[in-house]
Amino acid sequence: MKPLVSILIPAYNAENTISETLQSAIAQTWQRKEIIVVDDGSKDRTLRAAQRFASSEVVIVSVENQGAAAARNRALELSQGHYIQFLDADDLLAPDKIERQLAALRTADGQRVLLSSPWAHFYYRTDRARFVRNSLWQDLTPVEWLVRKMVGNLHMQTATWLLSRELAEAAGPWDTRLLGDDDGEYFCRVLLASEGTRFVPESKTFYRATPSGRLSHIGASDRKKDAMLVSMKLHVQYLRSLEDSERVRKACITYLQNWYGNFYPERPDIVLELQAMATELQGRLEIPGFSWKYAWIKPVFGWKAAKWAQRVLPELKASGTRYCDKAIYRLGAAKRPASVSG
Numbered sequence: 001m002k003p004l005v006s007i008l009i010p011a012y013n014a015e016n017t018i019s020e021t022l023q024s025a026i027a028q029t030w031q032r033k034e035i036i037v038v039d040d041g042s043k044d045r046t047l048r049a050a051q052r053f054a055s056s057e058v059v060i061v062s063v064e065n066q067g068a069a070a071a072r073n074r075a076l077e078l079s080q081g082h083y084i085q086f087l088d089a090d091d092l093l094a095p096d097k098i099e100r101q102l103a104a105l106r107t108a109d110g111q112r113v114l115l116s117s118p119w120a121h122f123y124y125r126t127d128r129a130r131f132v133r134n135s136l137w138q139d140l141t142p143v144e145w146l147v148r149k150m151v152g153n154l155h156m157q158t159a160t161w162l163l164s165r166e167l168a169e170a171a172g173p174w175d176t177r178l179l180g181d182d183d184g185e186y187f188c189r190v191l192l193a194s195e196g197t198r199f200v201p202e203s204k205t206f207y208r209a210t211p212s213g214r215l216s217h218i219g220a221s222d223r224k225k226d227a228m229l230v231s232m233k234l235h236v237q238y239l240r241s242l243e244d245s246e247r248v249r250k251a252c253i254t255y256l257q258n259w260y261g262n263f264y265p266e267r268p269d270i271v272l273e274l275q276a277m278a279t280e281l282q283g284r285l286e287i288p289g290f291s292w293k294y295a296w297i298k299p300v301f302g303w304k305a306a307k308w309a310q311r312v313l314p315e316l317k318a319s320g321t322r323y324c325d326k327a328i329y330r331l332g333a334a335k336r337p338a339s340v341s342g
Contacts, residue, residue, distance in 0.1 A: 005033045005098055005162075006081030010071030012040040014089035015049050017208065022053045024092040030099040033057065037089075038075045041065030046089070069174035069182045076168065084168050086183075087159045092126060094204035101162045104200045111166040114194040117203035119157040123322045124329035126206050138199050142191040143242040150235065150255035157207040158183045167193055175234075179227040188238045209318065225263055229270050232259060236277065253283035261288035265303065 007025045011018050018037070025035045039047040039062045050060045063074055072086060085098060101115040118137060120129035135148045136156055149155060163171075170193035174186050191197070236252045256274050263270040264287065278285045290298060290306050294313075297306035 002030075002032045003082035003102070004080060005030055005083045005085055005102075006075075006079035007033060007035045007085045007087055007098075008072060008075035008079060009035065009037045009087050009089055010040055010068045010075065011037055011042065011046050011050060011089035012065070012068065012071070013042045013044045013046060015042070015045040017090035018046055018049050019052070021087065021089050021092060022050065022058065024095070025087060026053065026058065027095045028093065028098050029096045030102065033098070034059065034079065034081060036075045036078050037061065038063060038071040038078075040068065040071040067176060067179070069176045069178060069186075073173045073176070076173070082165050084163050084165065085159070086161065090208040090210060091157070091159050092122075092206040092208070093159060094206070097203045097205060098162060100203040101200045104198055109198075110195060111164040112170075112193065112195040113164075114167060114190060114197045115162040116156055116197050116199050117160045117162075117205050118201060119160050119205040119207050121209045122206050123209055123325035125325055125332075128325065129206055131204070136199075137201070139197060140199075141196045142194055143239070143248075145191055145197055146188065146235075146239045146242070147248065147251045150239065150258075151251045153255075153258040155184060156187070157205055158187075159205045159207070161187060161190070163190055163194075175230075177227060178231055179221075180224045181228055181231040185231045185234050188235060192238055192242065209322065220266075222267070225267055225270060228259070228262065229273065232256065232274075233277070236281075249281045249283065253278050253281050253285070256281075257285055257288075260285050261307075264288050 005028075007028070009018075009021060009025065014021075022035070022037070025033075035053075035058045037050045037058070037060045039050060039060065041062070041064050047060070047062055054060050059078065061074065061078065063071065068088075076084065083098075083102070085093075087093060097117060101117060104115065105113065116136075118131045118133070120131040122129040134154050135152060136145060136154050140148070167190055171186065171189040174182055178185055232255070235255065239248055239252060242248075256278055260271075260274060263274065265271065275285055289295065290310055294306050294310040297309050
């Protein structure tokens, strides 16, 4: 019998996207699946929108708001699948995403092969998504994957992964302390428990580019900065548990430097912790600079103004692009004939 796949969807205030996400889950060509939506105490009509899809295959659960990590843990507890597919409530899977990944498994493979797939950003129109390859898009050992991630400031989007029940149990639950990068920390633990990654280039995941309020965005939030520091410490600990070589220590220092600008100079307490970590790794952190687009602002208006501009202006540009894409998407939807429901 083919393995059962559990597609787990945490949802919070996602009334505008949950329907499309659920449709992409239901449309999976892998027939033996269950879909579990955990509404994390949404204040909008997310729950009502999701309940329209309730069936023997689609289970909808509502809980008090505790955050995305807790919602994923609840969905995992309810699931029965041999394989786990996490899917955020605004992202999409190509129809054959899961089927292609499972087809890539070999007869000799154990339950600890971690499957991944390409991903691309989109706003509203998936046909505009561009898949841009990076060094994680290949089969890799756990240590090599983490080194490349931390040196290149790279990541694999949550829905790219397909993991076995055995791997999920070995990794343990999602860390509910983390307000940001909870997926990065969780999949580090999955990687540590795995035999390595199997990249399946034919499968595809679509990652919706959302405003700065998204979970992964740190911005000026002190709570998210505190949580990010926890995640960073764990990343370094996890990688060094696999290999504590000179190249790994250099990778860790580069990783700390990549994120240093999110804390400097507003959080001197975290700055001191990061500097101490770098010293223990036999390195040092440099004062973060600005790209050429914003470097001129610092001598004229000061450090805070330059940092604000480097953080906010790209968001404003993205908001304009998102608005235009939404308008074109809606115009196209209005021209399409309405679907006939059974």
